[in-house]
Amino acid sequence: MTYIAHRQQPVSEQILAQAELQQYINQQAQAVAPEEYRSVEISFYDHEIYTNGQLIARISHDDSDFITQRWLVLVNDKEEFRANTWAKCYRYICTHHKDGSLPVQEPETPAATTGNEVMVQIFDACEQHGLELLEDGIYYKDEKLGEAGCTNGNWWFTRTDDATQQRILCNSASDAVWLVSRAELPECADFLNEYLQYRPLEQMPSVELKHLLDSAELLTA
Incomplete structure (x- = not known):
């Protein structure tokens, strides 16, 4: 037929x-x-x-x-x-x-997150926290709190009051903005407790937990 x-x-x-x-x-x-x-x-x-x-x-x-x-x-x-x-x-x-003569179909590579997609996610997270996203960072009223971004698929944030301006890895745009939005960095224990309430430990990948602990050590240094 x-x-x-x-x-x-x-x-x-x-x-x-x-x-x-x-x-x-x-x-x-x-x-x-x-x-x-x-x-x-x-x-x-x-x-x-x-x-x-x-x-x-x-x-x-x-x-x-x-x-x-x-x-x-x-x-x-x-x-x-x-x-x-x-x-x-x-x-x-x-x-x-x-018979094994058909070429092997390669796994499809997920599309990389584009710069526009990154900015959209950060903008949405800023709106949820009552913050403003400008070209040079995240602001609350007229005060710059820090920056957030995504490099090679890894989300990160920096805080303006961090003298080292070290990029600290996190799990998502929402996490990055939440961490930037903290008005003051609390003591290490309080910081960890607050973050763990926001993101339960069992939901946190090992790499995020490592960077969280590293950042907490920086806060007490």
Whole structure:
């Protein structure tokens, strides 16, 4: 059975065609690999193929003019195979994955937090604490309390009244702003108690706890 997809079909025809395609996909999937492989529909023209919970390839559709083999297999965003039907692409993935000739899909790297996203998170946290975020730092009324930021995925803060201006790591923008917002640095024990009420110890990663203890030692120095 050959299925030909047209993007300009009337809506009712496209819905019917999609239903027929999905039914055919399910039948072919069961015929080729009853349980081992699974297709996840991202859109009508894009599918992700999984095995044992791992993404191994994608099936997409080429809308370029004068193309007869519009369905294609992508691994690591690189074209590996073309065919005139979705089922042939699916069969190609299953067959070549089983015999080990399908390239290995690399894990996707999470998108890095952009400068704009960092500023938005800090701005939102400042609003929650009644603070103002300006270009050079975090203010309460006209007084600069300190700064907060994120470098290489690590959140940090500095306080204006810290002579060393050391960047102290923390877990999030909310934590950074909360720590900057403390009007005065209390004694070490009080500081730890207050922070632990805000963030329970069991929720704190080891790296954050280490830096918290390090900062507490600085307060008593």
